[in-house]
Amino acid sequence: MAAREIKRTAGFGRSSGNKLARIVVKFGGTSVATVERIRQAARHVKREVDAGHEVAVVVSAMSGKTNELVGWVNEASPLHDAREYDAVVASGEQVTAGLMAIVLSEMGIQSRSFAGWQVPIHTDDAHGAARITEIDPTELDKRMKDGWVPVITGFQGISPHGRITTLGRGGSDTSAVAVAAAVKADRCDIYTDVDGVYTTDPRIVPKAQRLARISFEEMLEMASLGAKVLMIRSVEMAMAYKVRLVVRSTFDDPDAPQVAPDGSDTGVPGTLVCDEDEIVEKQIVSGVTLAKAEAKITLRDVKDNPGVAAAIFGTLADQGIIVDMIVQNIADDGATTDITFTVPDSEYDKAIKTLKDAGDRIEYARISGSKGGAKVSVVGVGMRSHAGVASSMFKALADKGINIQLITTSEIKTSVLIDEQYAELAVRALHTYYGLDKKDV
Amino acid sequence: MAAREIKRTAGFGRSSGNKLARIVVKFGGTSVATVERIRQAARHVKREVDAGHEVAVVVSAMSGKTNELVGWVNEASPLHDAREYDAVVASGEQVTAGLMAIVLSEMGIQSRSFAGWQVPIHTDDAHGAARITEIDPTELDKRMKDGWVPVITGFQGISPHGRITTLGRGGSDTSAVAVAAAVKADRCDIYTDVDGVYTTDPRIVPKAQRLARISFEEMLEMASLGAKVLMIRSVEMAMAYKVRLVVRSTFDDPDAPQVAPDGSDTGVPGTLVCDEDEIVEKQIVSGVTLAKAEAKITLRDVKDNPGVAAAIFGTLADQGIIVDMIVQNIADDGATTDITFTVPDSEYDKAIKTLKDAGDRIEYARISGSKGGAKVSVVGVGMRSHAGVASSMFKALADKGINIQLITTSEIKTSVLIDEQYAELAVRALHTYYGLDKKDV
Numbered sequence: 021m022a023a024r025e026i027k028r029t030a031g032f033g034r035s036s037g038n039k040l041a042r043i044v045v046k047f048g049g050t051s052v053a054t055v056e057r058i059r060q061a062a063r064h065v066k067r068e069v070d071a072g073h074e075v076a077v078v079v080s081a082m083s084g085k086t087n088e089l090v091g092w093v094n095e096a097s098p099l100h101d102a103r104e105y106d107a108v109v110a111s112g113e114q115v116t117a118g119l120m121a122i123v124l125s126e127m128g129i130q131s132r133s134f135a136g137w138q139v140p141i142h143t144d145d146a147h148g149a150a151r152i153t154e155i156d157p158t159e160l161d162k163r164m165k166d167g168w169v170p171v172i173t174g175f176q177g178i179s180p181h182g183r184i185t186t187l188g189r190g191g192s193d194t195s196a197v198a199v200a201a202a203v204k205a206d207r208c209d210i211y212t213d214v215d216g217v218y219t220t221d222p223r224i225v226p227k228a229q230r231l232a233r234i235s236f237e238e239m240l241e242m243a244s245l246g247a248k249v250l251m252i253r254s255v256e257m258a259m260a261y262k263v264r265l266v267v268r269s270t271f272d273d274p275d276a277p278q279v280a281p282d283g284s285d286t287g288v289p290g291t292l293v294c295d296e297d298e299i300v301e302k303q304i305v306s307g308v309t310l311a312k313a314e315a316k317i318t319l320r321d322v323k324d325n326p327g328v329a330a331a332i333f334g335t336l337a338d339q340g341i342i343v344d345m346i347v348q349n350i351a352d353d354g355a356t357t358d359i360t361f362t363v364p365d366s367e368y369d370k371a372i373k374t375l376k377d378a379g380d381r382i383e384y385a386r387i388s389g390s391k392g393g394a395k396v397s398v399v400g401v402g403m404r405s406h407a408g409v410a411s412s413m414f415k416a417l418a419d420k421g422i423n424i425q426l427i428t429t430s431e432i433k434t435s436v437l438i439d440e441q442y443a444e445l446a447v448r449a450l451h452t453y454y455g456l457d458k459k460d461v
Numbered sequence: 462m463a464a465r466e467i468k469r470t471a472g473f474g475r476s477s478g479n480k481l482a483r484i485v486v487k488f489g490g491t492s493v494a495t496v497e498r499i500r501q502a503a504r505h506v507k508r509e510v511d512a513g514h515e516v517a518v519v520v521s522a523m524s525g526k527t528n529e530l531v532g533w534v535n536e537a538s539p540l541h542d543a544r545e546y547d548a549v550v551a552s553g554e555q556v557t558a559g560l561m562a563i564v565l566s567e568m569g570i571q572s573r574s575f576a577g578w579q580v581p582i583h584t585d586d587a588h589g590a591a592r593i594t595e596i597d598p599t600e601l602d603k604r605m606k607d608g609w610v611p612v613i614t615g616f617q618g619i620s621p622h623g624r625i626t627t628l629g630r631g632g633s634d635t636s637a638v639a640v641a642a643a644v645k646a647d648r649c650d651i652y653t654d655v656d657g658v659y660t661t662d663p664r665i666v667p668k669a670q671r672l673a674r675i676s677f678e679e680m681l682e683m684a685s686l687g688a689k690v691l692m693i694r695s696v697e698m699a700m701a702y703k704v705r706l707v708v709r710s711t712f713d714d715p716d717a718p719q720v721a722p723d724g725s726d727t728g729v730p731g732t733l734v735c736d737e738d739e740i741v742e743k744q745i746v747s748g749v750t751l752a753k754a755e756a757k758i759t760l761r762d763v764k765d766n767p768g769v770a771a772a773i774f775g776t777l778a779d780q781g782i783i784v785d786m787i788v789q790n791i792a793d794d795g796a797t798t799d800i801t802f803t804v805p806d807s808e809y810d811k812a813i814k815t816l817k818d819a820g821d822r823i824e825y826a827r828i829s830g831s832k833g834g835a836k837v838s839v840v841g842v843g844m845r846s847h848a849g850v851a852s853s854m855f856k857a858l859a860d861k862g863i864n865i866q867l868i869t870t871s872e873i874k875t876s877v878l879i880d881e882q883y884a885e886l887a888v889r890a891l892h893t894y895y896g897l898d899k900k901d902v
Contacts, residue, residue, distance in 0.1 A: 097566070
């Protein structure tokens with residue numbers, strides 16, 4: 021207790037990775053796919069413990085195990101009770117947690133496993149997609165103060181009725197963030213098979229750079245736009261509870277020096293996802309994202325009545341069709357308007373048929389559209405204070421002769437729909453234009 | 462509640478398989494090895510439910526799964542915390558219980574899974590080999606009365622400290638018997654990959670017969686002598702709590718008529734293990750068992766002091782050597798005696814060395830022995846009231862020219878050690894001699 025207080029008062033800096041800290045670390049399925057990999061993961065934990073940090077671990081199931089369990093459940097019955105699905109599927113993390121505790125103990129670190137119900141991690145009773153309602157930090161807090169490393173099953177908790185719940189696929193990230201919030205951790209390190217968040221997809225732009233820092237808001241826009249590094253929900257929760265996240269690789273040498281990719285003071289070799297306030301030099305644009313196979317559909321001369329948009333998109337939602345971009349112009353004749361939106365190419369035919377069938381309820385003159393679009397977006401909190409990002413983006417694309425079909429904007433993101441064949445060209449052009457290219461490649 | 466009482470008063474006969482009953486059924490690993498097998502097992506449950514019985518199910522892990530989990534634990538560390546071993550290994554039954562509940566629900570049977578900690582099944586904290594201390598029957602009892610089929614994870618419980626415990630390998634039989642005792646079940650059906658208990662090994666004696674009934678005491682002697690159908694501990698517990706066990710096959714047609722092998726009134730196509738009082742026509746001998754590869758060791762002219770036997774067998778136990786038969790004659794000179802005992806052939810060299818090394822503490826003149834013995838035993842509660850079983854056994858063997866090396870007896874068992882080459886001959890001869898041969902083969 022006293023030791024802890026000394027740590028806290030000894031300049032427990034937010035941005036420092038070198039001072040003593042309380043850290044929650046989370047390992048995904050590929051990081052714990054075998055006992056050998058669990059050992060590799062445990063060496064990262066050991067490094068933090070040896071440095072004097074307090075550490076709790078959250079683990080996913082071994083890669084492939086959850087799929088195996090889900091397969092059995094579906095074989096047992098395609099229409100199964102979600103509570104039994106949860107009881108079966110939650111067993112995967114129980115295995116990893118026990119194995120991790122054993123490996124840590126063998127390394128001389130005091131450790132024990134906790135199933136979600138043992139912590140306990142309380143959730144609602146929405147089995148299969150439960151939400152964490154409360155985590156009792158008492159036992160975890162006590163263990164960590166006593167120098168123990170608790171290993172907690174990710175992805176699961178216990179319902180008000182005492183049944184095991186799961187949070188939905190990828191929920192271990194959310195578990196980790198929730199635990200970090202509950203124990204007031206200074207950092208939540210998400211160990212995965214990539215070494216951070218990049219300015220864009222390195223397969224498209226070899227000069228893409230790993231970011232040392234990115235804001236929660238930017239990460240949310242990046243994640244929803246296809247940078248599948250973190251579950252959106254976990255980022256939302258991290259933002260709400262101000263839990264600083266680090267995205268980093270399990271496969272890095274655990275004993276290598278801990279240095280930020282740009283040599284800055286985050287002190288961790290990965291991307292720190294944090295509050296905007298922690299980012300001093302804000303880039304206007306932090307990243308460029310791409311989503312392909314987007315089809316656009318236009319309804320012309322739609323009766324411009326209140327509720328018409330709700331009717332259109334409600335009809336599509338009823339059919340399970342997910343709409344991405346939506347653009348509506350002001351009615352030029354004061355009576356009708358044009359509405360354009362995008363859906364995945366695979367849903368195009370279904371969407372057209374759904375709207376034609378609903379012709380009696382939704383009044384419009386013509387419907388048209390085409391598949392094969394690509395959505396290119398630039399994301400950056402710097403946009404808030406810099407006017408003209410949209411127009412500069414359009415100019416950069418025009419310089420390459422790329423025609424823009426649709427435009428949507430949010431506070432920190434501008435997206436355009438273009439012909440899919442120009443997708444990579446557009447991403448490379450924008451990456452260079454906003455100064456994101458790595459210098460030494 | 463009322464319905465239950467009506468059932469009870471309506472001649473709820475102990476020996477009747479046709480009246481309404483409360484049954485705990487247990488499925489072993491091979492019975493639930495795949496989802497398809499779980500479905501087959503569930504059809505047995507459905508038959509009982511359709512007949513109006515109240516049923517609870519206890520399941521093992523899918524065959525091979527426990528070994529996989531144990532393998533990972535040992536790979537993580539050969540010297541692991543038994544609590545973590547339990548957390549990992551107990552996950553296997555959790556999977557099967559959920560899958561079984563799903564399959565039963567699909568068949569229109571109301572069902573839910575219970576992990577050991579959810580029942581709860583309380584155990585002591587001897588992790589890896591825990592003993593059940595108490596089962597709270599409240600929830601199970603209520604569910605069964607309401608027409609539900611609870612599916613309970615075998616092999617595990619919860620310690621006084623809230624950790625998951627396991628009962629040791631094969632512990633699911635014990636779980637089933639303990640649940641049956643807790644809910645006051647009329648029967649505990651152990652579904653396995655054999656269809657009952659036989660008079661002897663059918664591979665040695667094709668005329669071996671499946672027994673319709675066998676007493677707990679006989680079953681204990683049969684089990685410890687190598688008829689590996691039931692865990693000894695589960696039979697002991699069944700005897701203590703007077704839980705009637707049935708050993709039967711999962712692979713029988715679930716919709717076939719339920720008939721005892723000898724057409725008697727047990728009404729179940731398997732072997733009923735029950736109190737001696739339920740067995741009206743007691744066979745003098747119920748079965749013949751065989752254990753091969755037994756080595757005998759003789760210590761000659763052992764100083765006949767108090768504590769000498771304890772010194773000898775304590776020394777062997779310290780080395781982990783399991784001793785089976787022990788014979789000590791009365792000292793003929795009043796000062797020294799000969800002691801002979803058997804150990805597994807594989808332990809013979811180690812046992813000889815251990816005793817030679819302990820020569821300063823155990824005073825004896827000579828040590829001798831040989832491998833390659835076979836222990837043949839006849840078991841039967843009828844022996845209690847029939848004198849001369851031992852002598853008739855010796856005569857039957859003498860008629861075949863088989864020499865007897867050692868003899869030990871208990872109340873319901875007589876065992877002899879003979880040369881291994883006569884083992885099968887001896888078993889067949891005794892099986893015929895005691896009238897156990899099937900008539901129509």
